[in-house]
Amino acid sequence: MTQTVAVLGTGKIGEALLSGMIRAGWHPANLLVTARRPERAEELRTRYGVDAVTNAEAAKRADTLILAVKPQDMGALLDELAPHLTDDRLVISAAAGIPSTFLEARLAAGTPVVRVMPNTPVLVDEGMSVISAGSHATPDHLAHAEEIFGGVGKTLRVPESQQDAATALSGSGPAYFYYLVEAMTDAGILLGLPRAQAYDLIVQSAIGAAVMLRDSGEHPVKLREAVMSPAGTTISAIRELENHGVRAALIAALEAARDRSRELASGTN
Ligand SMILES: NC(=O)C1=CN([C@@H]2O[C@H](COP(=O)(O)OP(=O)(O)OC[C@H]3O[C@@H](n4cnc5c(N)ncnc54)[C@H](O)[C@@H]3O)[C@@H](O)[C@H]2O)C=CC1
Numbered sequence: 001m002t003q004t005v006a007v008l009g010t011g012k013i014g015e016a017l018l019s020g021m022i023r024a025g026w027h028p029a030n031l032l033v034t035a036r037r038p039e040r041a042e043e044l045r046t047r048y049g050v051d052a053v054t055n056a057e058a059a060k061r062a063d064t065l066i067l068a069v070k071p072q073d074m075g076a077l078l079d080e081l082a083p084h085l086t087d088d089r090l091v092i093s094a095a096a097g098i099p100s101t102f103l104e105a106r107l108a109a110g111t112p113v114v115r116v117m118p119n120t121p122v123l124v125d126e127g128m129s130v131i132s133a134g135s136h137a138t139p140d141h142l143a144h145a146e147e148i149f150g151g152v153g154k155t156l157r158v159p160e161s162q163q164d165a166a167t168a169l170s171g172s173g174p175a176y177f178y179y180l181v182e183a184m185t186d187a188g189i190l191l192g193l194p195r196a197q198a199y200d201l202i203v204q205s206a207i208g209a210a211v212m213l214r215d216s217g218e219h220p221v222k223l224r225e226a227v228m229s230p231a232g233t234t235i236s237a238i239r240e241l242e243n244h245g246v247r248a249a250l251i252a253a254l255e256a257a258r259d260r261s262r263e264l265a266s267g268t269n
C-alpha cells in the first residue's frame with residue numbers, strides 16, 4: 001500500500017527533507033505539507049507540486065507525520081493534532097531536545113513516535129540523520145523512518161539518551177564547518193588573496209579533506225601527519241591552533257550545544 005507522508009512545519013529543515021524525498025523518488029501525490037502562512041503554502045505547492053493542507057487534515061490523511069516545527073512550537077502543534085490522530089499513525093519528530101515522552105503524553109495512548117535529528121546537507125543527499133525509537137515504536141517504524149531519511153543521506157540508530165549529544169555533533173555540525181570556512185577565508189584575505197580565490201581554495205580543501213576522511217579508512221591523525229612536513233608550514237599553523245586552545249574551544253562548544261538541547265526538552269524555553 002502506498003504510504004502518505006506529511007511534513008508539518010515546512011521551514012528550512014522541513015523543505016530540505018521534502019525536496020530530498022522527491023529526488024529520492026517519492027511521488028508528490030503521496031506527500032503533504034503544512035505551513036503557517038498561506039503564501040508559504042502556495043510557494044510549496046508551486047515549487048513541489050504537493051498538496052498544502054491544514055495540520056488537522058494532514059493528521060487525518062497521512063500515515064506518517066514528520067513534525068519539523070521549532071521545539072517551542074511543538075506543544076501547540078501537538079494540541080492541534082491530537083484530536084484528529086489515531087494510534088495507527090507514525091509520528092516522527094525532528095525537533096531538537098524534545099523527548100519522545102513529550103509527544104507520547106500529548107497523543108493517543110500507544111501512538112508510535114520516532115525521534116530523528118537530521119541536518120541540512122539532506123539538501124544535497126549527504127545528510128546525517130540520527131534515529132531513536134519512542135516507547136511504542138517497533139522495528140518496522142524505525143525501518144520506515146530509515147527509508148525516508150536514508151534517501152537523503154546516512155542514518156544511524158542510537159538510544160534516545162544519546163540524541164542531545166548527536167544534535168550537538170551532526171545536527172548542528174554543518175554550521176561549525178561553515179564557520180571555519182568563513183574564518184579561513186578571512187585569513188586568506190589577510191594573506192593578500194582576493195576573497196573569491198581564498199574561498200575556492202578553502203572550500204576545495206574542505207571537500208578533499210572530507211572525502212579522504214570518509215573514504216581513506218585512515219585515522220584523522222594519520223591524515224594530518226601526512227600534511228605536516230618536518231619543520232614545515234603546517235606544524236607552525238597547528239602550534240598556533242593549540243596555543244589558542246581551539247581543541248578545547250571545540251569541546252566546550254559541543255558541550256554547550258548538548259546542554260542547550262537538554263534545556264529545550266520542556267518545549268517552552
Ligand atoms: N535547521 C536545521 O539545521 C535543523 C533543524 N532541526 C529542527 O527542525 C525544527 C525546525 O527547524 P528549522 O527548519 O530550522 O526552523 P524554521 O523556523 O525554518 O521552520 C519551522 C517552520 O514551522 C512552521 N510552523 C510553526 N508552527 C507551525 C504550525 N503550528 N503549523 C504549521 N507550521 C508551523 C514555521 O512557520 C516555520 O516555517 C526545529 O525543531 C529544529 O530543532 C533539526 C535538525 C537540523
Ligand SMILES: O=C(O)[C@@H]1CCC=N1
Pocket residue numbers: 096167171172
Ligand atoms: O540550532 C538548532 O537548534 C537546530 C537543531 C540542530 C540544528 N539546528
